Amino acid sequence: MMSSTPTTNILITDATLNIAECSQWVMTPESGGIDVFIGTVRNATKGKAVLRLEFEAYATMAIKEMEKIAAEVYTKWPLQKVLIHHRTGTLQVGEIPVIIAVSAAHRDAAFEAGRYIIDTLKQTVPIWKKEIFEDGEVWVAAHP
Amino acid sequence: MTITILAFGVAKDIFNAPSIQLELMNDATVMSLKYTLEQEYPRLKQLSSYLIAVNNEYALPEDYIHQRDEVAIIPPVSGG
Numbered sequence: 462m463m464s465s466t467p468t469t470n471i472l473i474t475d476a477t478l479n480i481a482e483c484s485q486w487v488m489t490p491e492s493g494g495i496d497v498f499i500g501t502v503r504n505a506t507k508g509k510a511v512l513r514l515e516f517e518a519y520a521t522m523a524i525k526e527m528e529k530i531a532a533e534v535y536t537k538w539p540l541q542k543v544l545i546h547h548r549t550g551t552l553q554v555g556e557i558p559v560i561i562a563v564s565a566a567h568r569d570a571a572f573e574a575g576r577y578i579i580d581t582l583k584q585t586v587p588i589w590k591k592e593i594f595e596d597g598e599v600w601v602a603a604h605p
Numbered sequence: 606m607t608i609t610i611l612a613f614g615v616a617k618d619i620f621n622a623p624s625i626q627l628e629l630m631n632d633a634t635v636m637s638l639k640y641t642l643e644q645e646y647p648r649l650k651q652l653s654s655y656l657i658a659v660n661n662e663y664a665l666p667e668d669y670i671h672q673r674d675e676v677a678i679i680p681p682v683s684g685g
Contacts (some may be wrong), residue, residue: 500685516684519613519677522661523684547684559685579685587658587677588684589614601683603615605653 462520469531470544473520473588478546478557487542487564494568496575500559502552512593516549516558519587523547526586530578534563537577538570545578547588558590606631608670610642611677616655619648629670635659636666642678655680 464471470486484497502514531543544562552558561578565571582588590601608627612620627641635657643649656679657664663679670676 517613517617518684519611519658519679522658522677525661583682583685585682586684587613587679587682589680590683591614600615600618600680602681603652603683 462524464524464528468535468542469528470542470546471524471527471531472546473518473523474546474548475550476548478548478560480557480560483544483546483560483562487544487562489541489564491566492541492564493566494571495562495564496568496571497563498559498561498575498579499557500579502554502556502558504554506592509594511554512595513554514552514558515591515593516547516552517589517591518547518549520549523586523588527582530581530585533581534574534577538565538574539567540565540570540574543574543578545582547582547586549588606633606672608633608638608672608674608676610638611675613677614680614683615652616649616678616680619646633670634666635664635668635670638670638676639666649678653681 462473527545541564546560548558561575563571563575592599611624658677658679659674
């Protein structure tokens with residue numbers, strides 16, 4: 462599922478995310494800096510080996526919440542383009558669940574907006590990850 | 606009125622289904638929905654928190670639920 466304008470590109474997909482395509486998409490002749498955040502599947506959590514992660518999204522609402530974040534960063538920083546791609550399904554260690562890419566004339570805006578997008582996404586976008594261990598599995602953050 | 610509740614993440618495990626049907630009063634609010642849900646599925650009370658979305662937007666406790674609304678239970682999110 463995707464949502465795209467000339468300056469905002471939002472995607473939720475089961476397919477592999479492409480770092481080169483994402484950074485290319487935000488590049489404009491006016492850009493002086495591009496900030497790309499790549500989230501990757503880590504092999505352990507709190508010292509316990511993680512075999513893989515499973516991501517699930519409430520896609521229609523997740524797209525809407527991502528659109529809100531994109532609209533918000535445009536009001537906070539002078540940006541040229543914003544891209545937010547998130548993957549769903551089963552991901553192995555080292556695979557990429559999320560890519561955020563932001564372009565701006567100057568680096569401060571790009572860095573700050575990129576950081577804001579990933580931090581806010583983790584708080585508001587209805588996507589869930591399950592960690593699979595050798596001896597069980599757990600929905601992250603579900604229980605205190 | 607009968608409302609379908611979509612479930613995701615840990616809520617899907619608690620319901621043991623991707624959605625459930627619930628009988629609610631016609632003037633039900635998000636708060637009364639949560640109360641009804643917790644009576645039928647006490648494990649919801651063990652979650653860190655959970656929110657209700659109505660028509661793809663986070664809803665407030667006092668918001669009303671209508672017959673044709675798309676209602677979903679949103680356990681703590683953990684994307685990224």
